[in-house]
Amino acid sequence: MAIHGCYTARFPRRLLLKDFMESLLGMTAQPQRLHSAHPSPDSPEPHLVTDEMVLNMGPQHPSTHGILRLILKLDGEVVRDVQAEIGYLHRCKEKIGENLQYNQYTTYSDRMDYLAGMNNNVGHAIAVERLMGNIQVPERAEYIRVIMAELNRIASHLVALGTYGVDIGAVTPFLYAFRDREKILDLFEEVSGARLLYNYVRIGGVVRDLPEGWGDRCRKFLDYLAPRLDEFDTVLSLNPIFIDRTAKVGVLPADVAINYGCTGPMLRGSGVKRDLRKDEPYSVYSRFSFETPVGPGPRGVVGDCLARYWVRIREMRESAKIVRQALDQLPSGPVMAKLPRILRVPPGEVYVRTENPRGELGFYIISDGSPKPYRFKVRSPAYCNLSVIGEISRGALVADMVAILGSIDIVLGEVDR
Amino acid sequence: MTPQALVEFLQAKFDGKLLESGMTGSDPFIRVAPEDWLSVAQSLRETPELQFDYLMCLSSVDRKELLEAVYHFYSYPQQHRLEVKVAALREAPKIPSVVHLWKTADWHEREAYDLMGIEFTGHPHLSRILLPDDWVGHPLRKDYQFPTEYHGIDHTGRKWLTLEDKIPEHLEHQTPEERAAKAAAGRAGARGGTS
Numbered sequence: 058m059a060i061h062g063c064y065t066a067r068f069p070r071r072l073l074l075k076d077f078m079e080s081l082l083g084m085t086a087q088p089q090r091l092h093s094a095h096p097s098p099d100s101p102e103p104h105l106v107t108d109e110m111v112l113n114m115g116p117q118h119p120s121t122h123g124i125l126r127l128i129l130k131l132d133g134e135v136v137r138d139v140q141a142e143i144g145y146l147h148r149c150k151e152k153i154g155e156n157l158q159y160n161q162y163t164t165y166s167d168r169m170d171y172l173a174g175m176n177n178n179v180g181h182a183i184a185v186e187r188l189m190g191n192i193q194v195p196e197r198a199e200y201i202r203v204i205m206a207e208l209n210r211i212a213s214h215l216v217a218l219g220t221y222g223v224d225i226g227a228v229t230p231f232l233y234a235f236r237d238r239e240k241i242l243d244l245f246e247e248v249s250g251a252r253l254l255y256n257y258v259r260i261g262g263v264v265r266d267l268p269e270g271w272g273d274r275c276r277k278f279l280d281y282l283a284p285r286l287d288e289f290d291t292v293l294s295l296n297p298i299f300i301d302r303t304a305k306v307g308v309l310p311a312d313v314a315i316n317y318g319c320t321g322p323m324l325r326g327s328g329v330k331r332d333l334r335k336d337e338p339y340s341v342y343s344r345f346s347f348e349t350p351v352g353p354g355p356r357g358v359v360g361d362c363l364a365r366y367w368v369r370i371r372e373m374r375e376s377a378k379i380v381r382q383a384l385d386q387l388p389s390g391p392v393m394a395k396l397p398r399i400l401r402v403p404p405g406e407v408y409v410r411t412e413n414p415r416g417e418l419g420f421y422i423i424s425d426g427s428p429k430p431y432r433f434k435v436r437s438p439a440y441c442n443l444s445v446i447g448e449i450s451r452g453a454l455v456a457d458m459v460a461i462l463g464s465i466d467i468v469l470g471e472v473d474r
Numbered sequence: 475m476t477p478q479a480l481v482e483f484l485q486a487k488f489d490g491k492l493l494e495s496g497m498t499g500s501d502p503f504i505r506v507a508p509e510d511w512l513s514v515a516q517s518l519r520e521t522p523e524l525q526f527d528y529l530m531c532l533s534s535v536d537r538k539e540l541l542e543a544v545y546h547f548y549s550y551p552q553q554h555r556l557e558v559k560v561a562a563l564r565e566a567p568k569i570p571s572v573v574h575l576w577k578t579a580d581w582h583e584r585e586a587y588d589l590m591g592i593e594f595t596g597h598p599h600l601s602r603i604l605l606p607d608d609w610v611g612h613p614l615r616k617d618y619q620f621p622t623e624y625h626g627i628d629h630t631g632r633k634w635l636t637l638e639d640k641i642p643e644h645l646e647h648q649t650p651e652e653r654a655a656k657a658a659a660g661r662a663g664a665r666g667g668t669s
Contacts, residue, residue, distance in 0.1 A: 143603065143604065144602075144603060144604040144605060144606075147604045147605065149613065151589070151614060152613055152614060155614075187499070313577075315527055315528050315550060316527070316576060316577045316578070317577045317578055318528065318529060318530070318576070318577070318578030329550070331550065336553070405498070405499060406498055406499070407498075407499055408501065408530070408531065408546050408557070410530065417530065419530060419531050419546070421531055421533050421544070421546070423535065431535075432533070432535050432536075434531070434533040436530065436531035436533075436546075440581065441578055441581070444577070444578070444580060444581045445577075448577075473604060474604075
């Protein structure tokens, strides 16, 4: 097959597709034909004998949102099996974690899920604070963390939904989504000086207080956002073509979702009402009232692509609700606990999980009492969510692969770490 | 079940199979030998009082002469957490796979194999997942030696191509003499320009 030659020439260092398929699937990737050159005389219609075909999607493919290679095994238009090959963006985040002091890692946590830097910062900060045990994070800092995390959740979902539209063929909603996301990035730029990798939430609090008038500008943005979300519904969510492409496609049953460790909108799309902000409230989340949206969507069934999409779009409204409450209750005071320059972390271990836009972000940190962690493990939500792709795309059409992959909402920086 | 009650329940249920049990911070934990792990895992999932249906995280830890796999479980119906540690000797780090019970373990066990070198027996296709298939060594081990080169790519940052170096054939457009002459002409031109 031509793809083999092309792949080998461009990526000579990795194993050949043929070896890979043989080792993993126990099948041979011989040159495959749609029409057999030597029809078997036993077949009723010898000229129509078909073989299974192996199709390589990626690693450079616009719908893979990064560098991801999917190996599809096709029977005509129907997908029989999918094998995901990841690791193209592996940057040794865990090894780096073992070689840095605790407070130096914040910048690296930004770069894992680069669409939700604030959420990653919050997860890392909480993990180290629990490990240290005796840190009193100021009240105001906790509220600011919640505000930033929820704004970032809206921003991340806007990217997810906008690019999902593009994957399926609707380009306009993408521009709408990015227009609104820019406004959130402006707010982030005011507080942190950065638009993508914030390094704002630190161990012990946040690095600096909100600037003058920031709360009013944030409220103004929330007033602006509500009608925009209605507009988004009109343009994309209730568009009959969009619904046809996503409803009843890539159905993920609840038990399979739990078995594969799917979390976040993936799990809630399958009808499981679980949200760490409610079940294991961290920070000050227990003080706010908000709903946990679950599937199904306006049409379709529980656990299909539309349900996952629908959960995300309704989560944005809930996040806006939380931000508004947090702004109203925002206390005054310091934003940073008093900490030594080099953190002394007692020996011990902790597994802390927080709710990221993509699901459960876990940090498992083992300390041996030295200034650097002994082991630093990151449980990334997109890694587990992506692993289910083989299960939910079996039997789907090739054209639906992009719809299914987009609905998982992966960020490869986090999958590969 | 409260964490303390859970530990007591597990001690009664798996009497003799637990090498260690107690609390790590606020979480209950147990330690199991690799040969008992499969049966313990089965009952963790199927006992009605436990029902650990969700494997949150599987980590690998280098403990000098032991390599350890750490499992973090959560039960959605019962809403309790458990940490399980299974350690194997460094010389032959073999731990039974639990892919048939929790599918999350599939990619996580491959990752632990890839980065730490723990061999999960019974895994359907244990292979490297994040690193290339021909990578040598397991980077998260504490005694890992960083490679100085990978397929001709220098990792030390000290080696630069000189005029005498043999250039790979597919990049060879000119002979070393031609290159030297061109470089000399370039240097002469640069000097001429500045003086």
